[in-house]
Amino acid sequence: MVNTSRPGGRITAEDARTANGPVPGRWRRSPWAGYAAFGWAVVYGGFGLVAALTGTALFYRADEPLPVGLNWIIVVVAAAAAVTVSAAVRPWGRRVPRPVVSVTLIGLCVVSGAAAFGLLMDVITFAFAQSVGSWTATANRALAAIGVVLLIATARAHRSSATGSCPRCGAVHPPATARTRPGPAPAPPRVRVLAYAGAAAFLPYAAMKTTWALGGTFAGVSGAQALATMERNGASEVTLTLERWGIDATALLAALGTFLILGLVRPWGQIFPRWTPVLRGRRVPRWLPLTPALIGAATLAPYGAIGLVYAALGTAGAITVSRGDFPTPQDALLVTWIGLGAFAVYGIALAVAAWSYLRRTRPVCVTAAPGGSPAYRGPAFSASPEGG
Numbered sequence: 001m002v003n004t005s006r007p008g009g010r011i012t013a014e015d016a017r018t019a020n021g022p023v024p025g026r027w028r029r030s031p032w033a034g035y036a037a038f039g040w041a042v043v044y045g046g047f048g049l050v051a052a053l054t055g056t057a058l059f060y061r062a063d064e065p066l067p068v069g070l071n072w073i074i075v076v077v078a079a080a081a082a083v084t085v086s087a088a089v090r091p092w093g094r095r096v097p098r099p100v101v102s103v104t105l106i107g108l109c110v111v112s113g114a115a116a117f118g119l120l121m122d123v124i125t126f127a128f129a130q131s132v133g134s135w136t137a138t139a140n141r142a143l144a145a146i147g148v149v150l151l152i153a154t155a156r157a158h159r160s161s162a163t164g165s166c167p168r169c170g171a172v173h174p175p176a177t178a179r180t181r182p183g184p185a186p187a188p189p190r191v192r193v194l195a196y197a198g199a200a201a202f203l204p205y206a207a208m209k210t211t212w213a214l215g216g217t218f219a220g221v222s223g224a225q226a227l228a229t230m231e232r233n234g235a236s237e238v239t240l241t242l243e244r245w246g247i248d249a250t251a252l253l254a255a256l257g258t259f260l261i262l263g264l265v266r267p268w269g270q271i272f273p274r275w276t277p278v279l280r281g282r283r284v285p286r287w288l289p290l291t292p293a294l295i296g297a298a299t300l301a302p303y304g305a306i307g308l309v310y311a312a313l314g315t316a317g318a319i320t321v322s323r324g325d326f327p328t329p330q331d332a333l334l335v336t337w338i339g340l341g342a343f344a345v346y347g348i349a350l351a352v353a354a355w356s357y358l359r360r361t362r363p364v365c366v367t368a369a370p371g372g373s374p375a376y377r378g379p380a381f382s383a384s385p386e387g388g
Contacts, residue, residue: 032153033089033150033153033154033156033157034085034088034089034090034154034157036150036153037081037085037147037150037151037153037154038082038085038086040081040143040146040147040150041078041079041081041082041085041147042078042082043143044074044077044078044081044143044144044147045074045075045078045079045082046078047074047139047140047143048071048072048073048074048075048078048140049071049074049075051068051071051074051136051140052068052069052071052072052074052075055068056068056071056136057070057071057134057136057137058070058071058074058136058137058140059071059115059137059140060133060134060137063133065134074115074140077108077111077112077115080104080108081108081112081147081151084101084104084105084108085105085151085154087101088101088105088154088155088157088158089154089157089158098158101158102155102158102159105151105154105155105158106155108147108151109148109151109152109155112144112145112147112148112151113144113145113148113298115140115141115144116141116142116144116145116147116148116298117141117298117299117302117303118137118141118299119138119141119142119144119145119295119299120295120296120298120299120300121299122137122138122141123295124253126138128235128236128238128239128249129234129235129236129238129239130236131236145295166365178365178366179363179364179365179366180363180364180365180366181283181361181363181364182360182361182362182364184267184268184270184271185267185270185360186265186266186267187264187265187266187353187356187357187360188356191265191352191353191356192265192266194348194349194352194353195261195262195264195265195349195352195353197345197349198261198345198346198347198348198349198350198353199257199258199261199262199346199349201341201342201345201346201349202254202257202258202342202346204338204342205250205251205254205338205339205342206248206251206254206255208335208338208339209248209250209251209254210246210248210251211223212226212227212248213226213242213243213246213247213248213251214246215246219326219331219332219334219335220326220327220328220331221325221326221327221331225325226243227240227243227244229325230243254342257296257346257350260289260292260293260296260350261293261346261349261350261353263284263289264289264293264350264353264354264356264357265353265356265357269284269289269357270283270284270360270361271283271284272284286357286358286361289354289357290354290357290358293350293353293354293357294354296347296350297347297348297350297351297354298351299347300343300344300346300347300350301343301344301347301348301350301351302347303340303343303344303347304340304341304342304343304344304345304346304347305344305347305348307336307339307340307343307344308337308340308341308344310336310340311333311336311337311340311341314329314333314336315333315337321333321336
C-alpha cells in the first residue's frame with residue numbers, strides 16, 4: 001500500500017517503488033520494449049551474420065563498399081544488446097550493477113546510431129530516384145535506427161525501475177488511473193530563436209540551388225552545366241524534370257525542413273491548424289514530426305559539422321580542396337561553406353527543437369483522490385484526460 005498519510009500527500013520514491021515496482025519473474029516495466037529490443041537483437045545479429053558469411057558488404061563510404069569483416073561488428077553489437085536487454089528486464093539482471101547496465105545500453109545506442117548514419121540520404125534518394133545505392137546497406141541503416149529507438153525505450157524502463165518513477169511520464173506517483181497530454185504551447189524563446197536561425201541557414205543554400213535551376217550562374221557554374229552534372233551523376237528523371245522546370249529538388253526539401261522545424265516550436269505543430277482540411281483541431285501524433293526530426297538531426301548535424309571542419313581546413317590552406325566541377329578551388333569552397341554550413345546549423349537547431357517538442361508534448365499521469373478530484377497532477381497538466 002502507498003502511504004498517503006505524509007504531509008501534503010507527497011509520494012516518495014520508496015512509495016512509488018511499492019506501487020509501481022517490478023513484478024518478480026516477469027519482464028519489468030514497459031514489457032513491449034524489452035521483448036521488442038531482444039527480438040531486434042536476434043534479427044539484427046542474424047542479418048549481420050548472414051551478410052558476413054555470404055561476403056555481402058553492409059557498410060559503405062560514399063559508393064565504395066567497406067571490408068566485409070566490418071559486418072562482424074553487427075554480430076558483436078547484437079549479442080551484447082541481447083545480453084544487456086535481458087539484464088535490464090529479467091529478474092536475474094538484479095545481480096548486475098545498475099550503472100553497468102545503463103552505461104552499456106547508452107553505449108549500444110551510440111554505436112547503433114553510428115551504424116544508422118546516412119538513412120536520411122537513402123530516404124531522399126529513394127523518394128526522387130525510386131532506388132538506393134545498396135539495398136543491403138539501407139537495410140542495415142534502417143535496422144540500426146530501429147535498434148536505437150528500442151534500446152532507448154529499454155533504458156528508460158530500466159531507469160524507471162531503479163528510481164521508482166512512472167515509465168510513462170517519468171514522475172513519482174501512485175499507480176496512474178488516467179493519462180493527459182499537455183495543451184499546445186510554443187517552445188521557450190531561446191529554442192525558438194535557434195529554430196529560426198536553423199531555418200534561415202537554408203536561405204543561401206536554397207537561393208544557390210534555385211539560381212542554377214532557373215538557368216543562372218553561381219560560383220562559376222551555369223544552370224546548364226549544373227543540369228549536365230546531374231545527368232552525368234545519374235539523377236532520376238523526376239529530379240531532372242523538376243530542374244528543367246526551374247524547381248530544384250533539394251530546395252524543395254529545404255522548404256519542407258523549414259516547415260518541420262517551425263512546427264516543432266510553434267503550437268500549430270501540436271494541434272492541426274485551421275488551414276488543414278479534415279484534420280484541423282485534432283492533435284498531431286507525436287511520432288509524425290519527431291520521426292523525421294530525429295532522423296534528420298542525427299544525419300545533418302554530424303554531416304554538416306564534419307563538413308565545416310573540412311571547409312575550415314581548406315580555407316586555412318591546411319588541406320587541398322578538390323574543385324570538382326567548379327572553375328577554381330575558391331568556388332568549390334564557397335559552395336561547401338553554403339551547403340554544409342546550412343546542414344550544420346539546421347541539424348543542431350533541429351535536434352534542440354525536437355528535444356523541446358519531445359518534452360513539451362510528453363503525456364502526464366493523473367490519479368484520482370477518493371473525492372473524485374485529481375490527487376496528483378503531473379507537470380504541465382492539461383484538462384483533457386485520455387484513458388490509460
